[in-house]
Amino acid sequence: MYYIGVDLGGTNIAVGIVSEEGRIVSKAETPTLASRPYPELVRDMAACARKAMEEAGLTDEDIHSIGIGIPGIADKNGVVIFCTNLGWRSVPLRAEMQQYFSKPVLIDNDATVAGWAEFQAGVSRGTHSSVFLTLGTGLGAGIVINDKIWAGAHGAGSELGHLVIEVDGVPCTCGKRGCAERYCSATAIIRMAREACADAPNCAIMRAVGGDTEKINAKIVFDAAKEGDAVAMQVFNRFVKYLTIAINNVISFLDPDMIILGGGVSRAGDFLLDAVKAALPEYLFYPTLPQPQLRIASLGNDAGIVGAALLGK
Amino acid sequence: MYYIGVDLGGTNIAVGIVSEEGRIVSKAETPTLASRPYPELVRDMAACARKAMEEAGLTDEDIHSIGIGIPGIADKNGVVIFCTNLGWRSVPLRAEMQQYFSKPVLIDNDATVAGWAEFQAGVSRGTHSSVFLTLGTGLGAGIVINDKIWAGAHGAGSELGHLVIEVDGVPCTCGKRGCAERYCSATAIIRMAREACADAPNCAIMRAVGGDTEKINAKIVFDAAKEGDAVAMQVFNRFVKYLTIAINNVISFLDPDMIILGGGVSRAGDFLLDAVKAALPEYLFYPTLPQPQLRIASLGNDAGIVGAALLGK
Numbered sequence: 176m177y178y179i180g181v182d183l184g185g186t187n188i189a190v191g192i193v194s195e196e197g198r199i200v201s202k203a204e205t206p207t208l209a210s211r212p213y214p215e216l217v218r219d220m221a222a223c224a225r226k227a228m229e230e231a232g233l234t235d236e237d238i239h240s241i242g243i244g245i246p247g248i249a250d251k252n253g254v255v256i257f258c259t260n261l262g263w264r265s266v267p268l269r270a271e272m273q274q275y276f277s278k279p280v281l282i283d284n285d286a287t288v289a290g291w292a293e294f295q296a297g298v299s300r301g302t303h304s305s306v307f308l309t310l311g312t313g314l315g316a317g318i319v320i321n322d323k324i325w326a327g328a329h330g331a332g333s334e335l336g337h338l339v340i341e342v343d344g345v346p347c348t349c350g351k352r353g354c355a356e357r358y359c360s361a362t363a364i365i366r367m368a369r370e371a372c373a374d375a376p377n378c379a380i381m382r383a384v385g386g387d388t389e390k391i392n393a394k395i396v397f398d399a400a401k402e403g404d405a406v407a408m409q410v411f412n413r414f415v416k417y418l419t420i421a422i423n424n425v426i427s428f429l430d431p432d433m434i435i436l437g438g439g440v441s442r443a444g445d446f447l448l449d450a451v452k453a454a455l456p457e458y459l460f461y462p463t464l465p466q467p468q469l470r471i472a473s474l475g476n477d478a479g480i481v482g483a484a485l486l487g488k
Numbered sequence: 489m490y491y492i493g494v495d496l497g498g499t500n501i502a503v504g505i506v507s508e509e510g511r512i513v514s515k516a517e518t519p520t521l522a523s524r525p526y527p528e529l530v531r532d533m534a535a536c537a538r539k540a541m542e543e544a545g546l547t548d549e550d551i552h553s554i555g556i557g558i559p560g561i562a563d564k565n566g567v568v569i570f571c572t573n574l575g576w577r578s579v580p581l582r583a584e585m586q587q588y589f590s591k592p593v594l595i596d597n598d599a600t601v602a603g604w605a606e607f608q609a610g611v612s613r614g615t616h617s618s619v620f621l622t623l624g625t626g627l628g629a630g631i632v633i634n635d636k637i638w639a640g641a642h643g644a645g646s647e648l649g650h651l652v653i654e655v656d657g658v659p660c661t662c663g664k665r666g667c668a669e670r671y672c673s674a675t676a677i678i679r680m681a682r683e684a685c686a687d688a689p690n691c692a693i694m695r696a697v698g699g700d701t702e703k704i705n706a707k708i709v710f711d712a713a714k715e716g717d718a719v720a721m722q723v724f725n726r727f728v729k730y731l732t733i734a735i736n737n738v739i740s741f742l743d744p745d746m747i748i749l750g751g752g753v754s755r756a757g758d759f760l761l762d763a764v765k766a767a768l769p770e771y772l773f774y775p776t777l778p779q780p781q782l783r784i785a786s787l788g789n790d791a792g793i794v795g796a797a798l799l800g801k
Contacts, residue, residue, distance in 0.1 A: 327743025
């Protein structure tokens with residue numbers, strides 16, 4: 176059997192046909208054009224799925240189920256409760272998709288789905304518990320406990336970006352202050368770099384962006400840090416400190432087999448991983464006990480399709 | 489069948505015989521005298537168990553298993569890794585106890601055990617996921633997910649008192665700074681009250697302790713707050729803010745069916761619960777979704793015996 180996986184992003188709808196082992200056998204993509212009415216988006220998802228099935232030479236009989244990863248949350252009836260980027264509220268996504276396929280339709284949050292992909296077919300395969308962190312514009316998470324996804328009793332869990340790590344800290348888009356997302360994300364790196372550059376107009380970051388702080392991104396900061404620029408190193412070290420605290424909070428709370436760093440910022444690879452590993456021991460409550468493995472995600476952008484598909488497994 | 493439950497505290501060893509339904513049918517107690525060699529403590533636990541069995545008219549055939557709740561953590565082989573109050577390191581507690589009873593011996597952390605007791609026979613019975621918080625000298629926790637205890641892949645989880653909620657905050661006994669335990673515990677209430685009383689020698693707290701700040705405890709502060717004393721109210725509100733943030737962090741992370749407040753501070757009952765419930769909405773990430781139920785623990789001190797006993801269930 177094969178599984179259809181839909182990665183519903185703010186920019187693109189990416190659909191793939193996925194084998195039992197988590198291999199993508201064919202793919203199709205189309206722009207999301209998020210402002211359209213939702214039935215049009217679902218129609219395009221279904222059309223992409225049909226196209227990918229055709230390319231792989233598959234018929235409905237070969238398909239087990241359809242999984243959809245969304246940048247939001249859905250309830251147990253497959254109704255999307257929130258989907259901020261798309262402006263969705265109470266969208267009956269499962270029912271709509273079942274007009275095109277009479278198959279089970281499973282829906283989950285995109286970070287949860289990416290963590291599930293790594294668990295089924297990526298770096299955390301073989302573990303029984305894991306927490307996947309997406310370090311992107313925000314900070315998302317996917318939790319697996321005892322070989323099962325855990326997203327909360329009401330679907331409101333695994334929002335690790337909105338754990339408060341600094342009482343009365345930096346204001347967050349969610350309305351609270353001091354959320355982890357404000358310190359552990361690409362957005363946070365950019366904010367901290369802009370602050371640091373204000374006092375250092377000749378630093379490597381400012382040279383890289385030609386003095387235009389609007390052009391600063393996480394990669395520019397990390398590249399400058401790798402070259403040893405003092406200002407960039409200071410920003411990088413500050414980010415590592417906050418991320419290490421967030422990771423330590425995961426350990427003190429759940430202590431999973433593995434913690435995985437994914438999302439755009441994780442492309443820094445060992446440069447980031449080694450820095451966190453070096454900082455972590457001073458935060459651990461039980462430093463002499465075995466620790467969760469700390470790894471970089473292995474599936475990259477494919478995690479969205481693979482994880483969504485394997486929701487049906 | 490019946491279950492033996494041992495609540496190993498720093499002051500007393502309390503042992504009970506517990507029915508399948510979580511009812512204590514007989515009890516025996518003896519001082520811990522913690523500085524003694526561990527074989528003497530285990531001998532006393534076994535003697536208490538025999539005494540309680542005799543009182544209940546039970547023989548070895550009636551006993552299913554022995555559970556022990558410890559103020560520390562044990563590994564999968566029943567070896568106590570840490571037990572700070574008792575100064576234990578690498579104590580083979582299971583093997584030692586099996587010299588007295590040829591029954592399964594199960595060991596877990598006292599907060600985990602208390603959460604399990606509430607799940608099996610107390611306020612969270614009938615739920616499938618819960619986080620129990622003990623608000624005492626420190627802040628401990630017991631986590632149940634999908635009807636099972638979760639204490640981490642390496643036994644280092646559910647240390648909610650050591651999640652950082654204030655980067656570079658108040659120094660903690662664990663060596664870190666800003667741990668939740670420093671803001672959400674009886675110890676924290678006392679510290680905050682002493683600070684507040686330094687500027688308010690005539691407040692109700694100071695009157696209650698005759699001006700001796702060493703005599704301040706959480707109950708005195710809460711009682712003064714209930715009477716409307718401004719200084720006590722200020723301390724109470726500060727504590728409620730921190731506790732609400734810690735509870736919101738539990739929701740954003742795990743979103744369980746129920747969050748239970750236990751430990752000495754929870755004896756404040758509805759006075760505390762109502763204040764937290766009033767403060768919580770402004771912190772919620774999904775304020776319109778159903779929320780975990782928030783309740784006061786129901787089993788009191790018996791939770792230690794009942795939960796330890798029912799580890800074998």
